[in-house]
Amino acid sequence: MSKSWAIRIADENDLDAIMQIEHECFTSDAWSADSMYEELTGAEKHYIVAYREDQLIGYAGLNKLPTVHQSEVQTIAVRPSARGIGLGRDLMNQLLAEAKRADCREVFLEVRADNQVAQKLYETLGFSQIDVRKRYYQPDDVDAIVMRAEFAANTKPEPLVLGIESSCDETGVGIVRGNTLLANVISSSMDLHARFGGVVPEVAARAHLEALLPTLHEALATAKISLDEIDAIAVANGPGLAGALMVGVGAAKSLAVSLGKPVYAVNHLVGHVGVDILERGELETPTIALLVSGGHTSLLLVRNLLDDVELLGETIDDAAGEAFDKVARVLGLKYPGGPEIDKAAAQGDPNSIRFPRGLMLPKDMEKHRYDFSFSGLKTAVARHVEVLKTKGEEIPVADVAASFREAVVDVLVSKAVNACVDHNVPRLLLGGGVIANRRLREVAQQRCEEKGIELRIPALSLCTDNGAMIAAIGAQLVMAGRAPSGLAFGADSTLPVTTVQTL
Numbered sequence: 001m002s003k004s005w006a007i008r009i010a011d012e013n014d015l016d017a018i019m020q021i022e023h024e025c026f027t028s029d030a031w032s033a034d035s036m037y038e039e040l041t042g043a044e045k046h047y048i049v050a051y052r053e054d055q056l057i058g059y060a061g062l063n064k065l066p067t068v069h070q071s072e073v074q075t076i077a078v079r080p081s082a083r084g085i086g087l088g089r090d091l092m093n094q095l096l097a098e099a100k101r102a103d104c105r106e107v108f109l110e111v112r113a114d115n116q117v118a119q120k121l122y123e124t125l126g127f128s129q130i131d132v133r134k135r136y137y138q139p140d141d142v143d144a145i146v147m148r149a150e151f152a153a154n155t156k157p158e159p160l161v162l163g164i165e166s167s168c169d170e171t172g173v174g175i176v177r178g179n180t181l182l183a184n185v186i187s188s189s190m191d192l193h194a195r196f197g198g199v200v201p202e203v204a205a206r207a208h209l210e211a212l213l214p215t216l217h218e219a220l221a222t223a224k225i226s227l228d229e230i231d232a233i234a235v236a237n238g239p240g241l242a243g244a245l246m247v248g249v250g251a252a253k254s255l256a257v258s259l260g261k262p263v264y265a266v267n268h269l270v271g272h273v274g275v276d277i278l279e280r281g282e283l284e285t286p287t288i289a290l291l292v293s294g295g296h297t298s299l300l301l302v303r304n305l306l307d308d309v310e311l312l313g314e315t316i317d318d319a320a321g322e323a324f325d326k327v328a329r330v331l332g333l334k335y336p337g338g339p340e341i342d343k344a345a346a347q348g349d350p351n352s353i354r355f356p357r358g359l360m361l362p363k364d365m366e367k368h369r370y371d372f373s374f375s376g377l378k379t380a381v382a383r384h385v386e387v388l389k390t391k392g393e394e395i396p397v398a399d400v401a402a403s404f405r406e407a408v409v410d411v412l413v414s415k416a417v418n419a420c421v422d423h424n425v426p427r428l429l430l431g432g433g434v435i436a437n438r439r440l441r442e443v444a445q446q447r448c449e450e451k452g453i454e455l456r457i458p459a460l461s462l463c464t465d466n467g468a469m470i471a472a473i474g475a476q477l478v479m480a481g482r483a484p485s486g487l488a489f490g491a492d493s494t495l496p497v498t499t500v501q502t503l
């Protein structure tokens, strides 16, 4: 069975949620929020959190002493409602992997003498008892059992890769070590585009220029590394807005030259698929991927992430997110339209108006089985609103929003599920900002269950455009021994998805 949670590096924004779990788990001797903050931000500390549907359900921390090749497990906690599912073991395994990466050869921990379950678990992970500290846990007056695990010296460290993403309105810098996410910092220029009702390419490019360095510095600080430790740089060189892409490409090349490190030019869309590695450790293939955002609506068949990605279909006019943004404007709602329509639709009846489903008629399904079209739907909504206005009737915003959302979701999910069934692929991965849509998640879940398809929805911070997904692909290329890209590549606004890396 696949696990129902994902793990990422903790940061100070997790403090409140962590403290809640701390108090739930350690009723008599919880740490204070101040000490926890020190732990989360300390230089040689490595804290991770486990989450399910964007809710924290556990955390664990390691204190590394690399100069003496040792580390200590500082704490591990699993919310009572998430016990008995193997999460504690997963958290411990991740800490041990980090200890190995830091070339620690011994890991120590203390456990309450009355916690037999934990001691048994640690034994199965290679720990054995080396000491007892009498009456260590107060006020309960319980002994601490000191345990130790030993490893052989490190042979092949995983590559530390910095990823840069600037294809649309998000400036993203991510840092990964192998398959592990260390930092994912995003700066969005969305607010600057709000008054235009959509992304303005020139405004986006200028915003990238301003945001790039601060975003880079924040990512390095979050990952607790310096630039000279980086093994390789990855950058999205397409598809996307040409001027916006150029900013990231220029930055990546300058970094590569000044640091003397290799650079990998990576396909943005493949990044959306590869991001799954950061939550699961690997990408299960083959998989169908449905990528929906303000810039793209693509249906992919991924047989192999680095060598075999096929475009099954894409939008022939507007992207799905763009349709949300345009319909929101017709309804007098704010930009970006997706979240606004989602909110309004919650009170509406999705069956009140039957809006057209683009490219779903039998004749369209022959030629455009996996393609999408949203401009007819957008026009139908505009006409519906116009007719009511000329009649002097009030616009039922909630009903229109719900009916429009239902039409988009219906088409997206139907075509994605068709692709899974037709190609006999029991897996569907979602990506892009529109994945935030509540109804889309609901319908996808329901129809995938009906067909026995496993649905993967990465955390929202990894679904929207980000640098971590680009770094993840870069790390895969490095680990597969692929040659770097050289410095001749450029930004390619229409880069085909079959080109995973531009040489």
Ligand code: KG4
Binding pocket: 168, 169, 170, 292, 293, 294, 295, 296, 320, 321, 322, 324, 325, 336, 337, 338, 339, 342, 432, 433, 434, 435, 436, 437, 438, 463, 464, 465
């Ligand atoms: O991936 P993303 O953040 O970046 C770009 O495409 O630049 O996607 C942004 C798009 C916007 O069009 C926005 O309206 C849409 O995702 N979006 C949503 C929702 N939240 C954001 N669409 C539908 N429902 C939502 N809840």
Ligand code: ZN
Binding pocket: 268, 272, 293, 295, 296, 432, 464, 465
């Ligand atoms: Zn994207």
